[in-house]
Amino acid sequence: MEKHDLIVIGMGPAGMAVTAMAANMELDVLAIEKHKVGGECLNYGCVPSKALLKAGEVNEVAENLRQYGIKLSGKTEIENPLEIVRNKVGKISGNKTMKAFDRAKLIVDQGEAKFVDKKVVKVAGKKYTADKIFIATGTEPMIPPIPGLKDVPRLTNLNIFEQEDIPETLTIIGGGAIGSEMAQAFSRLGAKVNIFQIDDHLVPTGDQEAGKVLEEKFKKEGIGVHNSTGINKVEEKNGKIITHTDVGVFESDKILVATGRKAVLEPLNLDNAGIESAKTGIKVNKRLETNIKGIYAVGDCNGKALLSHAAMHQGMLALMNAINPTPIKQFNYDDYLVPWSVFTKPEIAQAGITEKEANEKGINYQIVKERYEDYGRTIADGKPEGFVKVITNSRGKIFGATIVGEAASELIHEWILAIQHNISMFDIMMTQHSFPTISLMNKRVAEKWIMNKTDSGIIPKLAKKFI
Numbered sequence: 001m002e003k004h005d006l007i008v009i010g011m012g013p014a015g016m017a018v019t020a021m022a023a024n025m026e027l028d029v030l031a032i033e034k035h036k037v038g039g040e041c042l043n044y045g046c047v048p049s050k051a052l053l054k055a056g057e058v059n060e061v062a063e064n065l066r067q068y069g070i071k072l073s074g075k076t077e078i079e080n081p082l083e084i085v086r087n088k089v090g091k092i093s094g095n096k097t098m099k100a101f102d103r104a105k106l107i108v109d110q111g112e113a114k115f116v117d118k119k120v121v122k123v124a125g126k127k128y129t130a131d132k133i134f135i136a137t138g139t140e141p142m143i144p145p146i147p148g149l150k151d152v153p154r155l156t157n158l159n160i161f162e163q164e165d166i167p168e169t170l171t172i173i174g175g176g177a178i179g180s181e182m183a184q185a186f187s188r189l190g191a192k193v194n195i196f197q198i199d200d201h202l203v204p205t206g207d208q209e210a211g212k213v214l215e216e217k218f219k220k221e222g223i224g225v226h227n228s229t230g231i232n233k234v235e236e237k238n239g240k241i242i243t244h245t246d247v248g249v250f251e252s253d254k255i256l257v258a259t260g261r262k263a264v265l266e267p268l269n270l271d272n273a274g275i276e277s278a279k280t281g282i283k284v285n286k287r288l289e290t291n292i293k294g295i296y297a298v299g300d301c302n303g304k305a306l307l308s309h310a311a312m313h314q315g316m317l318a319l320m321n322a323i324n325p326t327p328i329k330q331f332n333y334d335d336y337l338v339p340w341s342v343f344t345k346p347e348i349a350q351a352g353i354t355e356k357e358a359n360e361k362g363i364n365y366q367i368v369k370e371r372y373e374d375y376g377r378t379i380a381d382g383k384p385e386g387f388v389k390v391i392t393n394s395r396g397k398i399f400g401a402t403i404v405g406e407a408a409s410e411l412i413h414e415w416i417l418a419i420q421h422n423i424s425m426f427d428i429m430m431t432q433h434s435f436p437t438i439s440l441m442n443k444r445v446a447e448k449w450i451m452n453k454t455d456s457g458i459i460p461k462l463a464k465k466f467i
């Protein structure tokens with residue numbers, strides 16, 4: 001039987017991180033991918049969705065040039081944005097990406113890897129063994145049990161980017177990350193979009209107020225947002241999709257289902273290796289090791305965070321744990337905060353806990369908020385929607401930050417750094433940020449925290465005394 005140092009199952013962001021790092025360390029790696037290298041993220045997720053959002057943004061800017069004093073003679077015409085998106089994905093997944101795996105052995109598109117026992121994996125009729133095995137098999141779209149939904153032609157992230165044209169009308173079930181991003185991308189490229197979701201605000205895992213800012217923008221752009229709405233039935237009639245909801249019956253050309261994800265573990269035959277799993281994914285400890293020594297599960301398949309950067313980070317940590325001879329100084333996944341960003345306009349980004357979570361945890365906190373509409377740069381840019389909201393306390397300890405607005409996905413990293421390394425509001429205030437960057441909003445909110453202090457209490461009294 002062929003023996004390797006490492007076997008990696010699945011070549012999305014998590015598996016790619018393990019494979020590239022291990023091969024770079026001159027370990028002998030076998031990576032097995034049943035479909036395409038790049039996984040969900042590169043082929044059907046992050047990359048095509050961001051490319052389509054960019055096409056939508058460019059069209060929106062072109063259609064609204066008047067706000068900058070520019071007149072466009074004629075109208076923009078939507079030609080082939082989905083084809084351009086596919087070309088971009090093709091370019092990224094080409095030689096440049098594959099070069100990172102030059103030193104590894106890859107088995108791609110030869111079927112699923114399956115456990116034979118805790119040391120042996122089988123693919124395409126051949127058995128392989130390794131000292132360490134990394135499972136990085138990701139998730140698939142979860143289709144909710146809405147009557148009729150399984151019987152109509154439906155879109156998920158797996159086929160939405162394969163369409164030829166932008167549909168005239170699009171129903172989206174789900175107002176989370178995928179639903180919100182795709183609603184704005186397709187709407188800005190000409191589709192009439194309606195979102196239906198059971199939650200009460202867009203991007204429901206995040207801050208409610210931020211979700212409402214996004215909803216207001218969506219409504220201005222003509223996107224229908226139907227929160228807390230049940231869907232009773234979906235059917236196809238004369239080539240149209242008919243969606244029966246609590247708030248009426250809606251007809252559309254296409255329907256996109258974006259209602260969360262599920263790990264598909266049956267094909268792996270985990271039982272043969274005695275690996276434990278739950279409904280949310282493969283069970284792992286803090287070191288990302290399964291209940292079977294030497295077998296790790298990283299990325300979406302363990303259900304800890306459904307995000308590419310988290311998947312890559314987990315891959316890196318698990319590999320470092322696997323090659324670390326000291327059982328004491330292992331890398332603990334829970335020590336590292338996971339930021340997230342939704343790339344709509346305005347963007348929503350989160351670090352640490354939300355206001356709702358602070359309440360649930362009974363934390364004695366105060367909120368400091370700085371609005372985009374009060375800052376010269378964002379007004380000059382024509383991007384006045386949004387805010388930076390920080391959950392802190394009287395000593396300036398930072399528990400969480402929510403940003404909704406232009407460049408939120410960039411600004412959030414300062415707060416991740418602050419929370420993870422115990423940097424305070426005072427430290428942020430004392431750090432120069434160049435003017436007029438949007439990042440300066442972070443310093444302005446820290447200054448506001450100090451101003452709130454100086455508005456009352458001992459500081460004004462001392463200032464008066466010593467002036």
Ligand SMILES: Cc1cc2nc3c(=O)[nH]c(=O)nc-3n(C[C@H](O)[C@H](O)[C@H](O)COP(=O)(O)OP(=O)(O)OC[C@H]3O[C@@H](n4cnc5c(N)ncnc54)[C@H](O)[C@@H]3O)c2cc1C
Pocket residue numbers: 009010011012013014015032033034035036037038039040041042044045046047049111112113114136137138139157178267268298299300301305306307308309310311343
């Ligand atoms: C539309 C969309 C947009 C997204 N946008 C973002 C974003 O902007 N930012 C972000 O951080 N995240 C985003 N995500 C989430 C991100 O795509 C996932 O978190 C990430 O892909 C998870 O990586 P992974 O390696 O764990 O799994 P995956 O990327 O799902 O890769 C798993 C791989 O394993 C393979 N596989 C499965 N079973 C087997 C088997 N038995 N044998 C061999 N191979 C197997 C699969 O074919 C797949 O290639 C988005 C997701 C979607 C759907």
Ligand SMILES: NC(=O)c1ccc[n+]([C@@H]2O[C@H](COP(=O)([O-])OP(=O)(O)OC[C@H]3O[C@@H](n4cnc5c(N)ncnc54)[C@H](O)[C@@H]3O)[C@@H](O)[C@H]2O)c1
Pocket residue numbers: 144145146173174175176177178179181196197198199203204205229230231258259260261305306307340341342343
């Ligand atoms: N920018 C990003 O980082 C990004 C972008 C896209 C996806 N993702 C990742 O992909 C994951 C999946 O995204 P998603 O949007 O599918 O899920 P999600 O968990 O973000 O949102 C699920 C949505 O589906 C709705 N829903 C669930 N069941 C329903 C039902 N029966 N009827 C009506 N509505 C229903 C919920 O109300 C919610 O709005 C996310 O957790 C996220 O981590 C990340």
